[in-house]
Amino acid sequence: MRKQIAAANWKMNLTLQEGEQLLEDIISLPHQLSENQEAVFAVPAPYLMMAQQKLRGKENFSVAAQNCYSKKNGAYTGEISVDILGSIDVHYVVLGHSERREYFNESNAFLAEKINICLLNNITPIFCCGEPLAIREAGTQNEYVAKQLQESLYHLNADQLLKIVIAYEPIWAIGTGKTASSAQAQEMHAAIREQLASKYGKETADCISILYGGSVKSSNAAEIFAQPDVDGGLVGGASLVANEFVAIINALKK
Numbered sequence: 001m002r003k004q005i006a007a008a009n010w011k012m013n014l015t016l017q018e019g020e021q022l023l024e025d026i027i028s029l030p031h032q033l034s035e036n037q038e039a040v041f042a043v044p045a046p047y048l049m050m051a052q053q054k055l056r057g058k059e060n061f062s063v064a065a066q067n068c069y070s071k072k073n074g075a076y077t078g079e080i081s082v083d084i085l086g087s088i089d090v091h092y093v094v095l096g097h098s099e100r101r102e103y104f105n106e107s108n109a110f111l112a113e114k115i116n117i118c119l120l121n122n123i124t125p126i127f128c129c130g131e132p133l134a135i136r137e138a139g140t141q142n143e144y145v146a147k148q149l150q151e152s153l154y155h156l157n158a159d160q161l162l163k164i165v166i167a168y169e170p171i172w173a174i175g176t177g178k179t180a181s182s183a184q185a186q187e188m189h190a191a192i193r194e195q196l197a198s199k200y201g202k203e204t205a206d207c208i209s210i211l212y213g214g215s216v217k218s219s220n221a222a223e224i225f226a227q228p229d230v231d232g233g234l235v236g237g238a239s240l241v242a243n244e245f246v247a248i249i250n251a252l253k254k
């Protein structure tokens with residue numbers, strides 16, 4: 001069975017002390033994570049080591065960076081390399097979030113470079129894709145997302161692709177309280193899997209975890225996660241509240 005993942009994206013929220021408290025509260029609440037399930041916390045960069053320390057020894061809990069740079073090292077003030085992440089034992093990174101695409105002009109081609117350096121250095125990218133409202137209204141979301149996948153991922157071979165997690169996040173559902181319906185999520189996840197299958201074969205496509213993101217909360221997580229092609233979620237706002245996020249973890253498909 002594919003890995004089921006509940007990933008928290010704290011974005012640029014919480015102080016260090018608030019983040020510590022949140023993690024403590026989350027791990028103290030009852031949660032069930034089976035062998036093929038994982039809770040991942042994408043925290044602000046200065047909190048990565050704190051989060052590592054808080055989650056040390058907790059099976060199926062991992063820490064992720066929210067971004068990394070495409071170069072191995074050098075004069076890139078303010079950036080974080082995969083070597084820096086590896087040196088503090090961080091092995092997940094969120095890449096291509098729509099906020100980075102929009103506010104920091106990250107292109108599909110630039111993201112392909114980041115994907116490459118992650119894979120070369122044993123870091124699993126959580127690759128985000130998803131369409132803006134105008135594209136959804138025009139009904140061309142499948143083509144739009146297919147292009148994102150094609151330009152950032154399709155240079156990889158199947159073995160490399162298997163090391164990637166995909167997060168489908170329709171931009172119109174991010175932070176808006178407007179969730180895609182479970183049917184809309186399933187439809188797009190199935191379309192993404194079909195696109196991957198046409199390039200890499202069904203067997204490979206069936207092994208890729210595809211997370212849904214966009215206003216996931218405890219009240220809708222179980223229904224969305226129950227869809228056959230949805231393998232968990234990437235959660236913003238609701239991941240900042242301990243009992244909300246624990247309920248989301250517990251809503252993962254068994």
Ligand code: 13P
Pocket residue numbers: 009097169173174175176177213214215216234235236237238
């Ligand atoms: P919200 O859950 O706040 O809509 O954010 C989703 C998201 O962008 C996760 O990366």
